[in-house]
Amino acid sequence: MIAAPPARVTAKTALGVSALLVVVHATNDAFAGMLSALLPTLQVRFGLSETALALFVATLSFSSSVTQPVFGVLADRWGRRRVAALGVMTSSSLLSLMAVAPSPILLFLILLVGGLGSAAFHPAGTGIARGVGGARKGLVMSVFSAGGTVGVAVGPLIIGWLLMTDRLAFSPLLMIPGVLGGLALMAFVPAQSRTRGADRPPLVDLSLLRGPVGVLAASGILRAVSFVTFLNAMPLYLVARHGLSPDSPILFWTLTVFSVAAAVGGIVAGALERRVSRPLLITTSMLSSLVPFGLLFVLAPGTPLYLLMVVAAGALVNAGLPLMVVAAQDLAPHAMGAASGLLMGFTWGTAGLLYVGIGALQEAVGIGPAMALSFLALIPAAYLARRVIT
Numbered sequence: 001m002i003a004a005p006p007a008r009v010t011a012k013t014a015l016g017v018s019a020l021l022v023v024v025h026a027t028n029d030a031f032a033g034m035l036s037a038l039l040p041t042l043q044v045r046f047g048l049s050e051t052a053l054a055l056f057v058a059t060l061s062f063s064s065s066v067t068q069p070v071f072g073v074l075a076d077r078w079g080r081r082r083v084a085a086l087g088v089m090t091s092s093s094l095l096s097l098m099a100v101a102p103s104p105i106l107l108f109l110i111l112l113v114g115g116l117g118s119a120a121f122h123p124a125g126t127g128i129a130r131g132v133g134g135a136r137k138g139l140v141m142s143v144f145s146a147g148g149t150v151g152v153a154v155g156p157l158i159i160g161w162l163l164m165t166d167r168l169a170f171s172p173l174l175m176i177p178g179v180l181g182g183l184a185l186m187a188f189v190p191a192q193s194r195t196r197g198a199d200r201p202p203l204v205d206l207s208l209l210r211g212p213v214g215v216l217a218a219s220g221i222l223r224a225v226s227f228v229t230f231l232n233a234m235p236l237y238l239v240a241r242h243g244l245s246p247d248s249p250i251l252f253w254t255l256t257v258f259s260v261a262a263a264v265g266g267i268v269a270g271a272l273e274r275r276v277s278r279p280l281l282i283t284t285s286m287l288s289s290l291v292p293f294g295l296l297f298v299l300a301p302g303t304p305l306y307l308l309m310v311v312a313a314g315a316l317v318n319a320g321l322p323l324m325v326v327a328a329q330d331l332a333p334h335a336m337g338a339a340s341g342l343l344m345g346f347t348w349g350t351a352g353l354l355y356v357g358i359g360a361l362q363e364a365v366g367i368g369p370a371m372a373l374s375f376l377a378l379i380p381a382a383y384l385a386r387r388v389i390t
Contacts, residue, residue, distance in 0.1 A: 014132035022147030024181035028088045029148035031095035033155025036231045040246030054359025061352015063115030068345020069338045072123030081189045084124035085182040090117025092178020099171040123341040142270025142322035146263035153259030160252035212388040220347030222381035228351045229374040237367045250302045258314035265315030266322045279389045282320030283382040289316035293375045327389050
């Protein structure tokens with residue numbers, strides 16, 4: 001049987017919950033941006049290769065993303081509010097320690113365990129956002145997704161400022177906003193229904209991967225490969241190819257501008273959904289992003305045209321993601337938490353694991369050629385999305 005439905009959510013409550021979710025999502029995802037910005041520093045501090053750095057990225061991606069479908073099912077069972085709150089408090093408490101980890105092994109453990117908190121937050125937060133979205137669930141989902149992307153954008157600036165001012169030892173204090181955000185979720189998000197008994201979806205629903213949601217997830221993985229590669233390889237490319245220092249402001253601003261543009265791109269696509277078909281928005285944005293990605297290899301870092309191409313690449317490559325999440329939910333209304341976890345988490349986590357191979361490829365053929373090959377994954381990504389989205 002299914003528990004009694006939650007109390008009716010008023011427009012005022014929906015707006016407040018949506019705003020709170022955006023802020024908490026940004027707080028949670030800021031740590032992923034911090035790790036990307038820290039990679040050149042970690043390389044110098046521990047004397048690591050590109051493959052070893054890629055393993056850090058893969059560890060956080062795996063724990064925070066691949067496990068999201070399981071946490072999505074648990075959120076449907078235990079209550080999305082509770083799972084989202086505990087998730088963000090756990091991730092913030094642990095991932096705030098990564099900049100002061102004294103050894104690669106300890107950093108690995110912090111990323112592995114701390115990422116599980118982020119994995120719990122995402123599908124639960126997505127379910128809450130859809131629940132208050134009403135008829136504009138596409139736009140609300142886009143705004144929620146943008147919150148995380150803004151967090152990824154702000155993360156490099158925060159950790160960059162701590163690096164440049166020699167205050168990295170204070171980075172554990174960054175757990176405070178996440179803990180407060182989790183408490184706010186428990187206090188202000190209305191209770192939602194939970195699935196019980198025979199109506200519960202299985203903890204691991206392999207049927208989703210065998211159907212159209214699985215095809216959409218494959219598209220999402222290939223799209224995420226390009227995004228993950230830019231965030232994590234671009235700082236290393238700028239240092240190796242253009243001779244920038246690991247604490248150069250250009251590194252941090254490149255990541256921030258890219259991520260902010262990605263957030264805006266998702267919101268714009270969500271707003272356009274009622275006027276432009278969903279398949280056209282998703283496929284066209286993916287393929288169009290190849291142009292600015294390619295131009296970044298020939299432009300001087302920090303110039304206005306360079307930054308413009310960073311904006312275009314970020315906005316276009318991320319524009320279709322929120323719409324892909326909504327499409328997955330529509331394709332699996334019986335398991336929205338698991339479907340959300342697949343598109344919001346499993347795709348990112350798998351892309352993070354694949355980035356280990358890209359890191360090895362960087363050592364074999366060079367950072368630039370390896371990045372270019374990863375960007376070309378957007379072509380089959382667009383094709384797969386077009387096959388299943390109507």
